[in-house]
Amino acid sequence: MKRLMSILVLLTLLCRGGLALAEEQVSAPSTPAIAEQAETKIDTGDTAWMIVATALVMLMTLPGLALFYGGLAKRKDTLNTMTMSFIAYSVTSILWIIYGYSFSFGPDLSGLIGAPVKAFLKDVTVKSIAEVARTIPEYIFIGYQLTFAAITVALVSGAYIERLKFSAWLLFSILWMSLVYLPICHWVWGGGFIGALGALDFAGGTVVHINAGIAALIGALMIGKRKDTTLIPHNLTMVLTGTGLLWFGWFGFNAGSALSAGGLAGVAFINTNTATAMAALSWLFTEWIFSKKPTLLGLCSGAVAGLVAITPAAGFVNITGALVIGLLAGIISFFSVTKIKTLFGYDDTLDVFGIHGVAGILGALLTGVFADPEMNELGRGLLYGNPGQLYKQAIGITVTIAYSGAMTFIILFVIKILTGLRPHVNDEIIGLDESQHGEKAYNLHI
Amino acid sequence: MKRLMSILVLLTLLCRGGLALAEEQVSAPSTPAIAEQAETKIDTGDTAWMIVATALVMLMTLPGLALFYGGLAKRKDTLNTMTMSFIAYSVTSILWIIYGYSFSFGPDLSGLIGAPVKAFLKDVTVKSIAEVARTIPEYIFIGYQLTFAAITVALVSGAYIERLKFSAWLLFSILWMSLVYLPICHWVWGGGFIGALGALDFAGGTVVHINAGIAALIGALMIGKRKDTTLIPHNLTMVLTGTGLLWFGWFGFNAGSALSAGGLAGVAFINTNTATAMAALSWLFTEWIFSKKPTLLGLCSGAVAGLVAITPAAGFVNITGALVIGLLAGIISFFSVTKIKTLFGYDDTLDVFGIHGVAGILGALLTGVFADPEMNELGRGLLYGNPGQLYKQAIGITVTIAYSGAMTFIILFVIKILTGLRPHVNDEIIGLDESQHGEKAYNLHI
Amino acid sequence: MKRLMSILVLLTLLCRGGLALAEEQVSAPSTPAIAEQAETKIDTGDTAWMIVATALVMLMTLPGLALFYGGLAKRKDTLNTMTMSFIAYSVTSILWIIYGYSFSFGPDLSGLIGAPVKAFLKDVTVKSIAEVARTIPEYIFIGYQLTFAAITVALVSGAYIERLKFSAWLLFSILWMSLVYLPICHWVWGGGFIGALGALDFAGGTVVHINAGIAALIGALMIGKRKDTTLIPHNLTMVLTGTGLLWFGWFGFNAGSALSAGGLAGVAFINTNTATAMAALSWLFTEWIFSKKPTLLGLCSGAVAGLVAITPAAGFVNITGALVIGLLAGIISFFSVTKIKTLFGYDDTLDVFGIHGVAGILGALLTGVFADPEMNELGRGLLYGNPGQLYKQAIGITVTIAYSGAMTFIILFVIKILTGLRPHVNDEIIGLDESQHGEKAYNLHI
Amino acid sequence: MKKIEAIIKLFKLDDVVAGLSEAGIVCGMTVTEVRGFGRQKGFIEVYRGKEYEVRFLPKLKIEIVLTDELVEKAVDVILNKAKTGEVGDGKIFISDLEDAIRIRTGQRGEEAL
Amino acid sequence: MKKIEAIIKLFKLDDVVAGLSEAGIVCGMTVTEVRGFGRQKGFIEVYRGKEYEVRFLPKLKIEIVLTDELVEKAVDVILNKAKTGEVGDGKIFISDLEDAIRIRTGQRGEEAL
């Protein structure tokens, strides 16, 4: 605890200093700041939708993901697992307004990072409008992007649960969100080089899912196997509830990425629902054939795989594209989880890489294949005479994998030195709820 | 499994063929297709509301209904019960975009069915607008109607649980949605003869609830009694959670049926909340008097009865109408569940007929009594000098009962031949979670 | 039961009589009624947002608060605890349309109460618009305000659970909502004297939280201690779920209080999220220091404290204000719960006073300090050169405390005479689920 | 005084209790949820395509204390009520008991039953 | 060495444990959640207006192994701590035990307790 505290204090000082420094460098007044004066024609309909979309994505993490992961965890590790999502969301919420938003969406500094001119939301007023979303209040755009950062961090936790120190996770949330999410988010959406290069990512296939998936894999390898490497969900009704809330919230995630309430949101919405249903069913039938029984966990896992795979494509492909993406997402994720994992033998507890990583890559590539200009003129895929797109997608994916992988390694390495990664083996055996939090998920006797 | 597969393949071929055939018959170009060119003045406010409304109705099935039904089921049948809702939603999602939407809302063919000119959402673009909802993208309208079809199928499952083969349910979802829901939906809302005749059904009293209620009753009789016919909810906190989510989502169901964000949505909203609260209380007091104790299950059951009864009336009646409808819904449903059921002795596991069927009929009739032209000029009931309306309502109800009853019988009869309806008695005794899915809802030890 | 019935009948007659009487007194036609004719320019965007906001606040009570409180309760009192929220919501829903809305938002009678000219929503039509919310249908405004009344009553229950008779709670909901909530709501928002005096309360710090907190304290003292005064949550996964839903719904509560979809809603939204996350973390670290371990319950409790504290300030302060309010809310609430409570030894079961009362007062005061005219010209706090505001806030708080405290005392005193407050001690020991409802929350064996 | 401990299958409880009551043997009994391991093979559960064998199966343990002369009668009843003929039907164990006391009254020995 | 098995009401556990500790009798005990059936009538639960009688009531079974001379003392304590005077207070069963071993040390007999 003491140690952790000092570390946190240090971090605070560092970041303060960093901000100060950075601000000097940026002489130019933040362009959006100007933009505000210019034109403020907020559309109440778009705003209504985006407020709700933001709330929906928040719901995905709390309680959505917390329930999904918590139900899959062992009873004795349930609370710790849920706490990881809670910490991820809370920490991100604070850091996002301090410097996160500015680093990712501030005026671009040579394609690499945003200028921290909006640290502590400086100059953002009730009338402000962000350049990338001209019809809604900037505060809503800030909140919307915040929820994306938060869930990305939370997603990673699924691969680390049942054996990571609580203090280590706290540090990880802070460092990973700052050093991995922010840059990648800027590169793809904030005016950085990946976006400039024309790689398509409608709602976060690379930024969110591939990114989290790789961090999950690297972490699983570095943290090492659990004592008991089984995955026997302690409460599948929780898993189903979480899946339902994720699906529900994902409409805000994908249709919300249209940043307005119109036809494009409609496209993203129907594609999301179609691919998800398709993936749930294709996983179900695949497991029915290959492991005898159709399961509820299969439906839930497939649905999530479908949601992930359609994310980058939602606002670009047509309904046929959605069907194919969903179909493949369910089948391929099933094998990546059952075969690949056992082949390499890493302990990705809840298959974050197996589902988010793999389905994320699949979706990002297929976006380059199925992007239909009739749905969204901004995207033209292989099938519509633009093979080059596939190449751009590949670059986006590769860069994300390389950077996220490397940084995650470094971050965990540092944390290992600072606080250590794993609790005492006995603490792992009696369960992290007891050892890290001194709580029990259920007190049902009496 | 093998057998099921071949059946599914067969179905696919059949439907493909059917579509081809149908398309030939329809020479006329789909009118809506034209409409698009005409005028595209999407209202962002209406769109924002309808996107959310669609997501809300989706939430009703997953996890709403799954939790409500799953909590009422025995512990050993929980997952199978939840899976039925999940399958219903996923299967419907896919079939709806393949042919469901077109058969129900495609250009009317002599009042009986829609033309499949929009199979695979052919010709629907990001700019399309459906004729019946002129201010929102057609994709949203498609999605919104999809969620209605899905929950109707899911509702039926409540009467079949704890004794139906999983593969049988899979087939049932496909067949019943295609052969029962689609036609009735077209008759009432898609330009078919019931709607033409002037029967009022604001949000689905006949299409959804009476329809599902009758299918539930017929099915309960055909499938037969469970070995253990008790209804002892294994987890009432799940039931309460499900009820809350249903109530919440139902605002999208009823207020969303205004298809716009205005006064009419307001009317539907306040009526829905009022009738629901009233029914919850009237059920509570009725049971307090007739079976000694006021229960949480009573409040939940009453609330659902109220939601069902107000559904057809939500956008037609005034607040007094809502109060009366709610009051009666709670009382009458209580008796239909406690008396009628025990009288006839059919095993409608979760009282789908007792609540959705009975309260649905009640609501449909009372809509004909309380429809107040001051609220909605489209509806004038008995109390406002139009006794004829009651007659029209009766026709709508009768047709639905007759058709849904007969078709459900045929469908289950066919399934009985194809896969059989019930698992081996021992599989029923050890529970369907174990026997059908090889999963356990809870793994709480260790 | 019999006794209760007669009491209820009596109440009904009384209120009917009262209404009649009141109506005579008010000769003047309700001004809003006129307003309607005047201008009806409903904004679909604002309407879309407010419909959703209303549904969100409804969700806060069912299942949000029910899960939060139910999970904290002992297993044997879970259902009774959840039932209290359900009853609060249902009873309020009915009374609100009968006379609640009119008494609180009807034409002001000398600053004290609204005129019951809108009893049973008389004269409200599909076209009506309330004077205080000129861009949305009055029905939505009515529904929105209804949900506030309902959750306020429900919040109180947290202090009374595990030892209050069900019939006593039923009476309490009716009386307290009518005699305490309605007047205070009118004073602050309905044109009454507190609002007139210029005290700031954006979304209900005084009306909802301080009000409920004081009623909780007084009640805890009058009802007396439980036999077993422990607070060992029987299901923390439920508590987390409830917290997530409360957080989610609170966006409707705070951002919805802008009554429109624009910049102000954006301000309220981001402030709400920031303060909540901050409070969750500050509670976590405080408890980590003072009671050894960081807990999930700590995060949840802190989040709720933050939500409460930011409520009155959400639409007035800037992001720095939100950070400070959140920080203090988490720390101060922690001590009020751990120290103050044990010091005075009252049995506020779920710390309704300790969290809602204390954080509510804190938030109301800090609103007077941080209110930033740049965010909302209607509010200028101490830091912006208006020390007087703090004084006004103090008055608002004091009046609420005095009135709510006194009336709650009287109401409980009366109920004690009518039905008695506590069940037989054995009924308390076997649990209120069994004794009051004859139900069990879980039937997991077999 | 003897104590009978019977390990039976979950869904046989009602039959056994009914049988014993009819036979007028039991004044009472105590039931415990246990997990049993024996000749009966456990079943396979598959989560995310991975198989887990559940070797401990849910069973119920019935404890009945009764007078020596009633033991055989009780055993017979349990035998034909709890029997399915399949592996896993369970066991009956009989042991000696020195004394029994009814807490409510303090009565000892047979009258405590 | 003897083994005492006491079936008591749920909410009597703390009193009994406290009593035994004060009396300085127990070095330890093992508690099991059981469901009991006996003279005490079960209660009625009503779901959707249908009545279900719950004949098996939740009880706690306490197992204490101790030396012969302590048995009577322990029985007395349990008797007056677990007693409410109402039907359903439960039973105490006493049986003989051949040996006890402490796993940690391998000690046998009385010193294992």
Add this chain to the structure above:
Amino acid sequence: MKKIEAIIKLFKLDDVVAGLSEAGIVCGMTVTEVRGFGRQKGFIEVYRGKEYEVRFLPKLKIEIVLTDELVEKAVDVILNKAKTGEVGDGKIFISDLEDAIRIRTGQRGEEAL
């Protein structure tokens, strides 16, 4: 015929079962979730800053019925499989059993095991 009752730590079950199987001792066993109280101190749980001591710790009780000659062998196996050396490892209790019956076949005595 003897009955062995062993109270062990939760996470020792698999080792013990494996050990007994290898040693070819058990034909079966019955496991019950219990809560134990003894020398081992309970842990503290803190809810809303208030401390609660959990004195009853989760343990598993294994019941094995076997022939007299196998008892010592079984005890040895359990001793070295269930041992961590820390307080709370648990106990083994041995008592005499009069008879055993296999419900499925009605076989009595040793062949019932």
